[in-house]
Amino acid sequence: MRVLVTGGAGYIGSHCVKRLGELGYEVLTIDNLSNGNKWAVLYGELKVVDLSDTAKVREILKNFNPDAVIHFAASIVVPESVKNPIKYYKNNTENTLNLLKNLIELDIKNFIFSSTAAVYGIPDTVPVKETDPLNPINPYGRSKAMVEQILQDLSNAYGLKYVSLRYFNVAGADPEGKIGQAYRESTHLITRALKAAKGEIPYIEIYGTDYPTTDGTCIRDYIHVSDLIDAHLIALKYLLDNGQSDVFNCGYGHGYSVKEVIYAVKKVTGIDFKVIEADRRPGDPPRLVADSTKIKEKLNWGPKYDDLEFIIKTAWQWEKTIS
Ligand code: UDP
Numbered sequence: 001m002r003v004l005v006t007g008g009a010g011y012i013g014s015h016c017v018k019r020l021g022e023l024g025y026e027v028l029t030i031d032n033l034s035n036g037n038k039w040a041v042l043y044g045e046l047k048v049v050d051l052s053d054t055a056k057v058r059e060i061l062k063n064f065n066p067d068a069v070i071h072f073a074a075s076i077v078v079p080e081s082v083k084n085p086i087k088y089y090k091n092n093t094e095n096t097l098n099l100l101k102n103l104i105e106l107d108i109k110n111f112i113f114s115s116t117a118a119v120y121g122i123p124d125t126v127p128v129k130e131t132d133p134l135n136p137i138n139p140y141g142r143s144k145a146m147v148e149q150i151l152q153d154l155s156n157a158y159g160l161k162y163v164s165l166r167y168f169n170v171a172g173a174d175p176e177g178k179i180g181q182a183y184r185e186s187t188h189l190i191t192r193a194l195k196a197a198k199g200e201i202p203y204i205e206i207y208g209t210d211y212p213t214t215d216g217t218c219i220r221d222y223i224h225v226s227d228l229i230d231a232h233l234i235a236l237k238y239l240l241d242n243g244q245s246d247v248f249n250c251g252y253g254h255g256y257s258v259k260e261v262i263y264a265v266k267k268v269t270g271i272d273f274k275v276i277e278a279d280r281r282p283g284d285p286p287r288l289v290a291d292s293t294k295i296k297e298k299l300n301w302g303p304k305y306d307d308l309e310f311i312i313k314t315a316w317q318w319e320k321t322i323s
Helices: 011-022 054-064 078-083 085-105 139-158 189-198 225-240 258-269 293-298 308-319
Strands: 002-006 026-031 045-048 068-071 110-116 161-167 169-171 204-207 222-224 246-250 275-278
Touching (some): 002 011, 002 054, 011 026, 054 085, 068 085, 068 225, 078 085, 078 139, 085 110, 085 139, 110 139, 139 161, 161 225, 169 189, 169 225, 169 308, 189 204, 189 258, 189 308, 204 258, 222 225, 222 308, 225 246, 258 308
Parallel strands (some): 002 026, 002 068, 026 045, 068 110, 110 161, 161 246, 169 222, 204 275
């Protein structure tokens, strides 16, 4: 079974490539290395290509002739998307549309899409369900929601089969310690807190302490990257077994506040780093927690690492190995 992974040199993509390789899938990665690393691709070949090079992508697809494509490659920083929306509509929406056009022309039918909880915007009810309205509040979320709409239309028109996975807050690292998050500049809470613990940054800021939550800081549903990859493998099997196109939340169904996460990072690392209370960051919903009933019931997915301290422990183990 052949699987092509876009963004396979990045944080989540590299964990997927590792798992696919371990399970004996033939895997090929396309990555432009803008935020990925060659060393992170532990199985199969890496083609360093930008998805905007549609002719090159087409040639690779044609030669490899995958049974499925898992599409991670994307720009993912919310504040950057507010400042530079064109980058997001180009990298996330336009490049995905071009990729899909190639898949349809080459009759490659199975597609797994990295969507995001950001498509919900500020949900009216939490935990949020797949059927709740999509009201993204920033260009990042909109660039992904547009792809979800495109996928529905292409699935209806051309018989493309897809699973869209809406990631909540992905964190942690490969429990074997071989790979982890290695962004040039990470904006994510757990990684930044660990960098503060390591002394790589002088302090961490809490973006907003006046939210309508119990301690005033934002609540997120943190999911271990290995559990998220399980969801991809299950979705892949589901599509290959002729499952119909569908959308699933990927989260644990409960959340932690920024303050709770920082407390847990201090506990796991044993380091009391400096924390500063700062203004809100634009584009942050107060609470974002998944209703994960659908993926549990329909795909039989179940979390193995639903434990914030374990998530932080694996991320810390990884963080200590990188400069
Ligand atoms: N956050 C924070 N300080 C940081 C990074 C993040 O207070 O240095 C907050 C952020 O405002 C949000 C939560 O932590 O409420 C999770 O942010 P992250 O960037 O990790 O993920 P997001 O929810 O934006 O996808």
